[in-house]
Amino acid sequence: MKRSVAILSSAVLVVALMTGCGGKAEEAKQDSKTPANQTDGGNQAANDPLVQFPKLTLPYAADQKAVIVEYQGGTVAGQEFEEFLRVINFMNPQQGTMIEMADSNSLKAFAREYTATKVLASRSDDAMKKESKELAEKTFEKIKTQYMSFLGKDEAQFNKLMEGQGVTKDMIVHQMDLINQSINVMKKNIDDATLKQTYDQMDKASRTVASVRHILISTEKRKPEEALKISNDLVARLKKGEDFAKLATEFTDDPGSKESGGLYENADVTQWVPEFKEASLTQKVGEVGPPVKTDFGYHIIKVENRKEKTFDEMKEQLRASSLEKAYDAFGKNELDKLITKFNIPQSKNDAPAKK
Secondary structure, three states: OOOOHHHOOHHHHHHHHHHHHHHHHHHHHHHHHOHHHOOHHHHHHHHOHHHHOOOOOOOOOOOOOOEEEEEOOEEEEHHHHHHHHHHHHHHOHHHHHHHHOOOHHHHHHHHHHHHHHHHHHOOOOHHHHHHHHHHHHHHHHHHHHHHHHHOOOOHHHHHHHHHHHOOOHHHHHHHHHHHHHHHHHHHOOOOHHHHHHHHHHOOHHHHEEEEEEEEEEEOOOOOHHHHHHHHHHHHHHHHOOOOHHHHHHHHOOOOOOHHHOOEEEEEEHHHOOHHHHHHHHHOOOOOEOOOEEEOOEEEEEEEEEEEEOOHHHHHHHHHHHHHHHHHHHHHHHHHHHHEEEEOOOOOOOOOOOOO
């Protein structure tokens, strides 16, 4: 899994729900506008919004009383592991797709994540438990509101959705509560003073965001000299006052910014290749610079604004990064020593054994 389930905060899971379900809802709206192109399944989706949210099909069969994971101090039973997977699907349908496609190794990774959550949550104190439960309750209401927006604000439909998904409010709140507790346990050792020290040690580039317009003239299908000539011609046109966004939409070979007129807004400069990053950090704001060569081709760049983020602006980002590191360290230094046995059921997605 790209990001560990165990440290997905409730807030992140709400965003995941929006991105995961929003696409399905939008597709259903588009289908309803073009009935001539609909299949029977499309008509069904338009008439019954619950079709957008099918029940998770587990890729394995296991006794709910079976022990999936054994670890020092406890076990993970089949029933709670299934509840964990169903709740994750409910809160993040994209993860649900991964679960349905999971082979036994992937199921083991999910089981390891859940075990980590249980172990960390078991270390929470009363104050953490109170805070975690309250946040879980509030987040459930946010998730409910989001689902209700897809379901015509029909609470009966929402209840039917949960029933169809095989989840209950108590199950959802319980799983979010465990996740929140695990986060709070790790947060205990990540105070603002520690984060400020991390901030002070960062280089300027790591603290800088910029809004940059650019036009990429790719060298993938043209010779470098041809790309450079086109770039220089465009620079000349821009310096005469032609509209950057219009020229970017017309000429850029970068699909990621074509529709926005070449704009990447308030982006961390460290995500860009070195040459592009350097131009974004040093080029005079508001001016079109000379073509910048990268492995992709030539870039015509105009830095619209640039600023170095303050500690307060970066604090929660740094905290999230520290949580990731703390979780990784917990996994390497403790979790794998605590787990004594995996009893992962065979997945139907496992590759056939070679004869």
